[in-house]
Amino acid sequence: MAIRSRKSKSDYGSIYRGHEGQWSWILHRITGVAVILFLFAHVVDTAAVGWGPEAYDRITAAYDNPIVRLLELGLVVAVLYHSLNGLKITLIDFFPRLVSRIRPISIAFTAVFVLTLIPTAWIMLGQAWDLARR
Amino acid sequence: MATTTSPRPAAPPDAREQALGRGRPVGGFELWTWVFMRISGLLLLVLAVGHTLIMHLPAGGVDRINFGFVAVRWQSPFWRTWDWMLLMLALLHGINGLRNITLDYVHPPGWRFALTMAYYVIGFTLMVLGTVIVVTFDPTRWGPVG
Numbered sequence: 191m192a193i194r195s196r197k198s199k200s201d202y203g204s205i206y207r208g209h210e211g212q213w214s215w216i217l218h219r220i221t222g223v224a225v226i227l228f229l230f231a232h233v234v235d236t237a238a239v240g241w242g243p244e245a246y247d248r249i250t251a252a253y254d255n256p257i258v259r260l261l262e263l264g265l266v267v268a269v270l271y272h273s274l275n276g277l278k279i280t281l282i283d284f285f286p287r288l289v290s291r292i293r294p295i296s297i298a299f300t301a302v303f304v305l306t307l308i309p310t311a312w313i314m315l316g317q318a319w320d321l322a323r324r
Numbered sequence: 325m326a327t328t329t330s331p332r333p334a335a336p337p338d339a340r341e342q343a344l345g346r347g348r349p350v351g352g353f354e355l356w357t358w359v360f361m362r363i364s365g366l367l368l369l370v371l372a373v374g375h376t377l378i379m380h381l382p383a384g385g386v387d388r389i390n391f392g393f394v395a396v397r398w399q400s401p402f403w404r405t406w407d408w409m410l411l412m413l414a415l416l417h418g419i420n421g422l423r424n425i426t427l428d429y430v431h432p433p434g435w436r437f438a439l440t441m442a443y444y445v446i447g448f449t450l451m452v453l454g455t456v457i458v459v460t461f462d463p464t465r466w467g468p469v470g
Contacts, residue, residue, distance in 0.1 A: 219425060226418030233411065233450045236394075240457045242466045243391035253386055262380065269376045273369045280362040283348065310381065317385040 214296070218275050221268035228265055259318035266310055274303050357420050364417045371410040395463035396470065404458055411454040419447040 238246040252258070278299045282288050288295060349355045379386060397403050426439045463469050 219421075222418070222421045223425065226414075226422060229414055229418055230446065230450065233415075233454050237453050237457045239391060239394050239461055239463075246391045246394070250389065262386070266376050266380055269372055273365075273373050276362075276365040277369055280365055283362060310377075313381050314385065317387070321387070 214275050218272060221272040224268045225265065225272060254321065256318045256322040259314065259321060263311060263314040263318070266314065267307060270306055270310070271303060274299050361417060361420060364413045367409070368413055368417060371406060372414060375406070375410055398461055399469065408455065408458045411458065412451060415447050415451055419443045
């Protein structure tokens, strides 16, 4: 186990970590950064309610755009992936014995992710399409 | 022997490390943030995923969200509490995530310090801004709600 009570340098020195968990690991980072960057903007746009209906509705009008709606779909997918993969990490960390079944667990989580993704994408692409036709 | 050319010790082949990429720190602040990321992550699984699905999927999606929507929604202390907890936990979780990534990839101490401080300032500012708005928001200042 990597022992680090205090961080100094990256333990591995590069993006490539050389094992099969690396893809979920790098996706976890990318989706996490995407969500926190959106959150920075989202706290500010929501705070506009404090300045009344005109301010809030004008700022949130920025989201009324089919391209932005596609980015929104990306956001929802990022939240779903990061949440499910985070749950997998937490599960293994709190019940280390499960690590011997990491493969079926990973497959199960991927299946849940894809099954959630399909209806979500269907609904949100429909919304973007409706907006584009208006 | 020059330290810059000495080989980095090979990572121990711990199964959990291989599967997930980050082992549990042995103690101190890093252990607490490690535990916090997992506990807040479990709460955010409900708060953030719930929030995202509620806001985006029902008929109309985000089209139905305007000032009146927020005014009606925040009449309920339940949703104000939900949104405030989401605000705080998501910012703490996300800021610590950015800090972790920075410690992994940014090595010059000055840059590390500057970036980490920037995250703390942004996070703190947004927590204060969001908390003030969630607590003090009173839509009746702009007319009746509903």
